[in-house]
Amino acid sequence: MTQPSVMTQENTSAQKEGGVLVGVVDDDSFDLHKSTSYHPERPERLQAARAALQGAGLRTEAVAAREATPEELARVHGGAYIEELASLVGRRAQLDADTYVAPDSVVAVRRAAGGSVDLVQGMLAGRFKRGVALLRPPGHHARPNQAMGFCLLNNVAIAAAHALSRGVSRVAIVDWDVHHGNGTQEMFFSDPRVLYTSLHQWPFYPGTGNAPEIGEGEGRGYTVNIPLSQGAHAGDYAAAFDRVLLPVLEAYRPELVLVSAGFDAHRNDPLAAMRLDAAAYGWMTARLLRMAEQTAGGRLALFLEGGYDLGALEESLAASLKVLGEVALPPAEPPPPEPIHEAEIKRTKKALEGNWRVFA
Numbered sequence: 001m002t003q004p005s006v007m008t009q010e011n012t013s014a015q016k017e018g019g020v021l022v023g024v025v026d027d028d029s030f031d032l033h034k035s036t037s038y039h040p041e042r043p044e045r046l047q048a049a050r051a052a053l054q055g056a057g058l059r060t061e062a063v064a065a066r067e068a069t070p071e072e073l074a075r076v077h078g079g080a081y082i083e084e085l086a087s088l089v090g091r092r093a094q095l096d097a098d099t100y101v102a103p104d105s106v107v108a109v110r111r112a113a114g115g116s117v118d119l120v121q122g123m124l125a126g127r128f129k130r131g132v133a134l135l136r137p138p139g140h141h142a143r144p145n146q147a148m149g150f151c152l153l154n155n156v157a158i159a160a161a162h163a164l165s166r167g168v169s170r171v172a173i174v175d176w177d178v179h180h181g182n183g184t185q186e187m188f189f190s191d192p193r194v195l196y197t198s199l200h201q202w203p204f205y206p207g208t209g210n211a212p213e214i215g216e217g218e219g220r221g222y223t224v225n226i227p228l229s230q231g232a233h234a235g236d237y238a239a240a241f242d243r244v245l246l247p248v249l250e251a252y253r254p255e256l257v258l259v260s261a262g263f264d265a266h267r268n269d270p271l272a273a274m275r276l277d278a279a280a281y282g283w284m285t286a287r288l289l290r291m292a293e294q295t296a297g298g299r300l301a302l303f304l305e306g307g308y309d310l311g312a313l314e315e316s317l318a319a320s321l322k323v324l325g326e327v328a329l330p331p332a333e334p335p336p337p338e339p340i341h342e343a344e345i346k347r348t349k350k351a352l353e354g355n356w357r358v359f360a
């Protein structure tokens with residue numbers, strides 16, 4: 001049911017009793033990844049994320065960060081790349097035009113990866129069914145053998161690969177960062193055990209993520225890209241969820257749901273040109289939770305990716321967390337989609353037609 005959007009604020013602030021336990025990864029080492037000159041991927045981002053968590057009032061359990069083992073990294077990254085990173089410990093380097101390494105960065109990203117593994121492990125072991133990893137730098141552009149787009153290690157992919165190694169056979173990754181998660185897509189492109197889904201601005205950095213990219217071999221149909229042209233608002237994202245993303249997820253029946261949670265599709269973000277508001281992140285989380293409760297025992301974790309306006313990051317993450325921890329009701333529904341974006345959503349549906357019976 002569509003409700004007037006003026007209801008949003010009221011509903012967002014409605015508090016629920018109790019709340020569900022949320023595992024949290026955070027670590028001081030993540031602040032040490034720092035450029036010598038201004039870079040949008042900066043330590044202040046994590047301060048904003050911490051403020052969001054603190055303000056959300058969740059019941060939390062800390063998950064200690066630790067360095068991921070070479071074996072855990074090698075599930076998605078190549079040995080030569082893992083060694084290349086090791087050679088950069090204690091050094092400063094520029095790995096591509098956007099991606100820097102500070103002397104403490106490599107240890108920090110290994111600790112982020114290890115924390116991500118243990119977050120998933122905590123969910124699989126039943127310690128908590130929800131999780132959030134407040135990580136820097138982000139991970140979803142990191143390719144098997146290459147740092148890219150601010151990212152050094154692909155945290156969400158490492159976490160998903162850990163679940164597979166523990167016998168989970170269906171993991172869904174939902175990537176709502178405004179950029180396409182090319183690294184994650186590449187790592188699982190031919191693997192049906194991981195359903196990679198992404199909504200992103202397109203055409204845009206990094207250039208991948210067109211609708212016909214649906215996976216290959218046994219993985220055909222298990223990559224779902226919903227590219228949207230700039231200016232898409234909350235109603236367009238809602239339509240993408242309801243018409244494509246959720247039908248596929250419900251048919252896939254994931255046992256674990258991991259979100260590449262970037263907040264750079266917010267209308268205030270300086271790097272992109274989408275028009276989401278903070279409430280949109282609340283109901284995206286709510287939709288995924290409903291699905292996760294049906295198929296995945298409610299197991300859902302957010303992994304911080306992008307989001308470069310500090311206020312938008314804090315407010316949007318807070319909206320997600322309140323829903324994740326069940327301390328607030330989901331915000332009200334957004335308005336209907338715009339025709340241009342509806343047509344784009346149809347393209348994804350068409351690309352997947354032969355692979356998902358829900359679209360037949």
Ligand SMILES: [Zn+2]
Binds near residue numbers: 178262264306
């Ligand atoms: Zn991004």
